[in-house]
Amino acid sequence: MIRIVKLNKSFNGKSVLENISVTFETGKTNLIIGRSGSGKTVLLKSIVGLHEIDSGEIWYEDLLFNKLDFAGKKKIRSEMGMLFQGSALFDSLTVD
Amino acid sequence: MIKFLTQFGRYFLLLKKVFSKPEKPVLYYKQTLREFVYLGINSIGIIAIISFFMGAVITLQTAYNTENLIYPKYLIGLGCRDSMILEFSSTIAALILAGKVGSNIASEIGTMRVTEQIDALEIMGVNSASYLILPKMIATLIFNPFLTLMAIIIGIFGGWIAGTFAGVITSENFIYGIQYAFIPYYITYSLTKTVFFAFIITSVSAFQGYFVEGGSLEVGRASTKAVVYSSVLILLFNVVLTQLLLS
Numbered sequence: 001m002i003r004i005v006k007l008n009k010s011f012n013g014k015s016v017l018e019n020i021s022v023t024f025e026t027g028k029t030n031l032i033i034g035r036s037g038s039g040k041t042v043l044l045k046s047i048v049g050l051h052e053i054d055s056g057e058i059w060y061e062d063l064l065f066n067k068l069d070f071a072g073k074k075k076i077r078s079e080m081g082m083l084f085q086g087s088a089l090f091d092s093l094t095v096d
Numbered sequence: 097m098i099k100f101l102t103q104f105g106r107y108f109l110l111l112k113k114v115f116s117k118p119e120k121p122v123l124y125y126k127q128t129l130r131e132f133v134y135l136g137i138n139s140i141g142i143i144a145i146i147s148f149f150m151g152a153v154i155t156l157q158t159a160y161n162t163e164n165l166i167y168p169k170y171l172i173g174l175g176c177r178d179s180m181i182l183e184f185s186s187t188i189a190a191l192i193l194a195g196k197v198g199s200n201i202a203s204e205i206g207t208m209r210v211t212e213q214i215d216a217l218e219i220m221g222v223n224s225a226s227y228l229i230l231p232k233m234i235a236t237l238i239f240n241p242f243l244t245l246m247a248i249i250i251g252i253f254g255g256w257i258a259g260t261f262a263g264v265i266t267s268e269n270f271i272y273g274i275q276y277a278f279i280p281y282y283i284t285y286s287l288t289k290t291v292f293f294a295f296i297i298t299s300v301s302a303f304q305g306y307f308v309e310g311g312s313l314e315v316g317r318a319s320t321k322a323v324v325y326s327s328v329l330i331l332l333f334n335v336v337l338t339q340l341l342l343s
Contacts, residue, residue, distance in 0.1 A: 048219060049218075050218060050219070070223070082216075084212040085212065
């Protein structure tokens with residue numbers, strides 16, 4: 001289960017996410033919809049730790065994810081998958 | 097001022113991340129070898145061409161400015177040697193490399209940032225800053241001193257060719273000049289500066305690329321900033337290092 005509590009995120013003083021609280025329960029498929037620029041990607045990137053949040057809490061079961069160190073986050077990320085909007089293909093690399 | 101301090105802090109936090117312990121040294125080893133080719137070996141051509149012609153021009157200019165008979169002819173060779181060792185091979189070559197290597201690093205890392213490749217690395221548990229920047233740093237810190245030595249040799253050779261072909265100095269006088277009152281410490285001084293400049297070029301350019309926000313336009317701007325900031329810092333550190341090492 002992933003639980004978000006009062007998440008706030010802003011860029012250069014411009015608030016993008018304000019007091020977002022949501023729970024994603026285990027075994028359920030969740031959908032986040034919204035207009036372009038409404039903060040869907042920022043929310044997802046904040047949940048996986050790609051963005052440092054301004055305030056709030058992100059819980060993975062009983063672990064407070066946003067307070068974990070790099071190794072702790074890495075352990076949780078090993079159980080995640082993320083498909084990026086722009087594919088994020090390593091086009092400069094080849095398969096050895 | 098606050099913006100400057102913020103950027104300054106981000107720069108050092110990035111360096112801290114870059115110098116954290118690598119998790120898979122084998123990956124870094126392979127990456128470093130690739131960077132030796134991209135950033136080092138691929139720079140040999142431009143450094144060789146510019147060094148040759150700079151040596152030639154320094155020789156000719158010295159010759160035309162010392163036409164008075166009271167100046168011994170071997171001073172032309174000596175002037176070419178010292179100019180190449182003290183300033184050209186380290187500082188001018190670093191400015192050239194800031195343009196070539198710096199823009200390359202900033203645009204490569206910047207493109208990876210805007211296409212979310214860096215995010216993907218982070219998701220996979222890779223320390224992206226260390227994985228992308230450390231091999232480039234190691235490659236330039238090791239390879240640039242060789243480029244400096246090469247620039248000195250080719251520059252002096254260019255001076256010899258230009259001087260003797262233009263008839264402004266005999267081969268014997270030039271060779272005597274490049275051997276006259278040689279101070280080996282100048283080479284150490286030049287190589288020390290090169291190492292500092294290599295670090296500036298790589299770290300500043302990587303910093304500009306790593307924190308790009310936006311799209312292709314911003315990557316272009318980051319690339320330009322990388323060259324400008326690296327060049328200014330090289331000139332600044334040139335003064336500081338010269339005072340520290342030669343005083």
